[in-house]
């Protein structure tokens with residue numbers, strides 16, 4: 001067999017090589033740190049699950065139907081919290097979205113401020129917002145609404161600003177050339193282009209918020225989370241089974257409806 | 267040798283892709299299949315490597331009926347029959363060498379190929395194939411950095427690396443401009459003559475078929491309506507195959523430009 | 525259309541939008557608004573003093589959180605590290621197990637329909653279960669500690685990742701896969717050579733995204749005894765040590781921002 005010589009591989013720059021090596025080393029270090037840091041008492045864990053399995057799992061699959069009324073009311077409250085919160089966020093996010101969109105303000109400083117506000121808001125986990133609002137307005141469902149509203153504003157504002165940045169600016173230019181003023185341009189050139197995506201994102205966020213609002217109860221912000229904590233503390237796994245079932249059903253239905261509506265809109 | 271004996275193919279939705287096809291293709295032939303869109307050209311070609319499976323008759327490749335083949339035998343058949351596609355079918359994000367080496371997959375063990383442990387000869391073969399279609403200088407470029415014609419040459423190199431006995435090409439030039447089309451067809455023809463690889467090509471264009479084929483098979487509505495050497499073919503034949511008169515867009519043109 | 529032309533014939537100016545659409549939009553609008561007011565009424569019904577009072581109250585109460593007692597930071601670094609480690613382990617395991625699951629729930633790869641529908645359905649159900657519920661169940665099974673937290677995050681991430689990645693797989697260019705099949709590659713080779721290069725960048729990006737989600741989620745898990753920073757936060761809130769709690773919140777905030785920044789940089793380098 002003849003032997004062939006391949007042309008040499010194009011040399012990667014030293015910088016690139018170093019960067020690749022650095023990334024590998026850092027990743028390795030992170031994993032070493034993680035596995036040294038995590039210490040799990042396997043013997044105890046196995047012991048526990050051997051004891052608890054029969055007490056927990058079978059009960060989860062035989063829901064306590066007598067709690068149906070309470071659970072339904074609770075999950076309704078969860079849906080209401082998510083709805084009110086999402087709608088507030090969908091509206092609050094509009095000015096912020098415009099502020100953070102480069103092609104709307106025409107000012108780098110304003111855009112940067114807008115983007116900073118949005119990412120700062122996003123960095124707060126929903127649960128922490130709920131803790132703050134529970135302290136502020138008391139342990140009730142409205143604290144949950146506020147937590148969802150603020151938490152979702154961060155994400156929606158970011159998505160909105162991306163939508164705004166991707167619109168066709170030629171239409172805006174054409175209107176400017178026609179002598180339209182800023183407000184007219186907004187209503188005739190910008191808004192028609194962004195409405196479908198805005199709606200679609202807001203509805204999608206409602207899906208996410210249903211999940212988010214179902215946990216806020218652990219810090220006293222209303223909804224089904226309150227029942228989850230009670231059931232867990234009382235080791236009432238039959239009731240937990242019902243709660244789980246209710247969540248799965250409601251979330252699935254809402255996901256399904258929302259997906260259909262969104263497909264229709266866009 | 268490839269033999270179609272009373273081959274028929276009905277798609278699951280009821281469309282008849284092939285009807286009663288009887289054709290024998292001898293080793294080393296360069297056959298061009300022509301016909302209108304939907305005539306069954308792709309179905310014919312894809313039956314040979316069993317990307318589609320005829321529902322009637324028997325199809326012999328090297329005197330073995332391939333219609334009864336199951337996965338293991340099927341892969342062996344496919345290593346023997348190389349294929350070139352209209353859209354090149356390269357992995358866009360992988361480099362040219364890796365794409366060409368994919369031609370060796372059928373000859374390489376799973377573990378070896380996944381760990382990128384190709385034999386030295388295989389890499390050499392890949393490089394040699396690239397040289398034969400004059401594109402070896404792009405060996406480390408990503409496939410999506412190449413033009414359409416260059417990508418099609420890479421896909422020819424991939425087939426060469428496979429060391430097939432047969433090459434099937436399904437409209438290999440349909441996405442290319444006239445000069446590039448002729449370049450690609452010339453490479454196919456050259457390989458057919460030099461390596462004595464039986465080559466079957468689907469083409470839309472009458473003038474190209476006439477220029478490169480040894481033999482032309484005409485199809486209409488799943489049936490073979492003409493089969494004969496190029497010397498017997500004239501405009502009349504095409505009008506019969508197409509069932510209408512010849513138009514401007516049945517010709518690729520540009521033969522003298524390349 | 526016919527509606528409009530009739531209007532024109534009658535000499536009226538045609539309206540810009542069809543009457544039917546207008547009516548539909550109005551009805552939807554009213555329904556949404558009604559539902560909104562109902563939600564607001566319902567969620568505020570247990571609130572003492574009403575909305576106006578609370579808002580005024582809010583700032584004075586929030587004031588209790590300030591200034592954050594930053595001197596506790598050294599003491600809470602360890603549980604914070606634990607939170608990050610939990611997220612790393614859970615994300616890594618999920619990223620590995622998601623590969624077969626995503627392949628099985630991608631229509632273009634799994635041509636065996638029953639398997640595809642079974643995996644899809646399982647993943648869809650998994651995704652509806654809140655992380656909190658998973659944590660509570662695992663704490664019930666294993667007792668308090670990091671293991672239930674890791675398991676909860678793992679299951680939670682698996683649902684999200686498998687969906688995102690199976691959707692990516694469904695959108696790849698199938699042509700190269702066909703070419704590999706046509707040249708005699710077996711299933712593993714086709715996936716490895718045709719599919720992996722196409723989905724790898726997206727895959728990494730989604731894994732990073734899920735890691736970010738996990739960092740946030742692990743705060744919640746701590747609240748129910750599944751280890752990490754949330755546990756400490758819960759204790760401090762229980763003792764009404766609001767300024768200590770604020771220090772923890774600030775630390776979480778900083779960590780989330782830093783991790784998001786790093787993973788954004790990594791993502792940019794990849795695509």
Ligand SMILES: Nc1ncnc2c1ncn2[C@@H]1O[C@H](COP(=O)(O)OP(=O)(O)OP(=O)(O)O)[C@@H](O)[C@H]1O
Nearest residue numbers: 277279281282283302303304305306307308309310
């Ligand atoms: N997977 C399939 N399922 C059902 N019908 C198919 C399928 N593939 C092809 N057909 C039908 O079979 C017939 C022959 O198709 P084929 O693709 O072989 O034609 P062709 O001659 O290659 O056409 P073209 O020049 O457009 O590529 C057509 O009527 C086509 O609609």
Ligand SMILES: [Mg+2]
Nearest residue numbers: 307308309436
């Ligand atoms: Mg075809």
